[in-house]
Amino acid sequence: MPRKMPTIETPETETREKISLDAPWNVVVHNDPVNLMSYVAMVFRRVFGFPRERAEKHMLEVHHRGRSVVWTGSREKAELYVQQLHTHLLLATIEKPPPA
Amino acid sequence: MHVQVFQDGSIGLRGINPFLFDLLREIVRCGASGDPRVEARFYPPPVEEGDLSDLREDWKSLVQPELQAAFQQARDVVQADLRNATETEDGCAFQIAPHHADAWMSALNQARLALAGENHFTEADLSADVPSAVGGPTERALLQMHFYAFLQDWLVQMAD
Numbered sequence: 001m002p003r004k005m006p007t008i009e010t011p012e013t014e015t016r017e018k019i020s021l022d023a024p025w026n027v028v029v030h031n032d033p034v035n036l037m038s039y040v041a042m043v044f045r046r047v048f049g050f051p052r053e054r055a056e057k058h059m060l061e062v063h064h065r066g067r068s069v070v071w072t073g074s075r076e077k078a079e080l081y082v083q084q085l086h087t088h089l090l091l092a093t094i095e096k097p098p099p100a
Numbered sequence: 101m102h103v104q105v106f107q108d109g110s111i112g113l114r115g116i117n118p119f120l121f122d123l124l125r126e127i128v129r130c131g132a133s134g135d136p137r138v139e140a141r142f143y144p145p146p147v148e149e150g151d152l153s154d155l156r157e158d159w160k161s162l163v164q165p166e167l168q169a170a171f172q173q174a175r176d177v178v179q180a181d182l183r184n185a186t187e188t189e190d191g192c193a194f195q196i197a198p199h200h201a202d203a204w205m206s207a208l209n210q211a212r213l214a215l216a217g218e219n220h221f222t223e224a225d226l227s228a229d230v231p232s233a234v235g236g237p238t239e240r241a242l243l244q245m246h247f248y249a250f251l252q253d254w255l256v257q258m259a260d
Binding site: 033034035036038039042079082083086087088089091092093094095 | 142143144145146147148151155163166167170205206209210212213216221222223226249252253256257259260
């Protein structure tokens with residue numbers, strides 16, 4: 001019985017690594033004193049397809065708290081969203097969410 | 101200055117006095133500023149300090165040229181629209197076609213970010229009242245910021 005233990009441990013390690021690689025990334029928008037609030041909300045609606053209320057909620061979060069996580073998902077898609085936000089001259093970054 | 105929206109969605113601006121028309125012409129120059137502070141603001145890294153240096157480098161070589169081209173394209177549209185301006189008795193007049201509105205919003209945003217960067221404007225400066233008189237370059241730049249903000253906000257409302 002103890003001799004079978006190592007064969008069980010190996011797949012468990014592989015599973016943990018896969019979860020780590022596929023971990024979601026956040027798209028964060030940072031506050032900027034120059035960008036107009038109406039413009040930022042419009043960009044959120046255009047880039048993410050947010051309804052008006054959700055776009056304004058994130059815009060206000062950026063304004064009051066200095067940052068807002070506007071999207072979470074795969075790294076590839078997160079990078080594409082950041083590029084779109086930079087095209088609209090918004091300050092945006094990708095980041096790994098802190099471990100739960 | 102009078103603003104009119106035509107049936108096809110074009111925006112007509114007329115009765116623009118020479119001072120305001122000069123400010124409009126400066127949109128393109130402001131956005132093309134080579135000031136390193138402005139460049140840093142136009143092309144921010146995609147990650148916070150210290151994270152993913154490989155992505156930072158890729159971003160600089162792959163994404164930054166695309167952004168540069170997009171910003172230049174927007175300024176070219178604005179310049180062409182202003183070149184088509186006509187002079188009338190009550191000032192200059194020109195039109196912004198509906199499909200040029202995004203280029204105007206981008207160019208105005210570029211100009212505002214550039215002016216803020218070059219003049220070190222803070223949130224308090226930008227929240228203050230519009231200067232009632234232009235006493236020097238700083239007041240002029242602040243007035244310019246407010247004028248561009250008015251136009252940009254107006255275009256955003258129109259796009260909604």
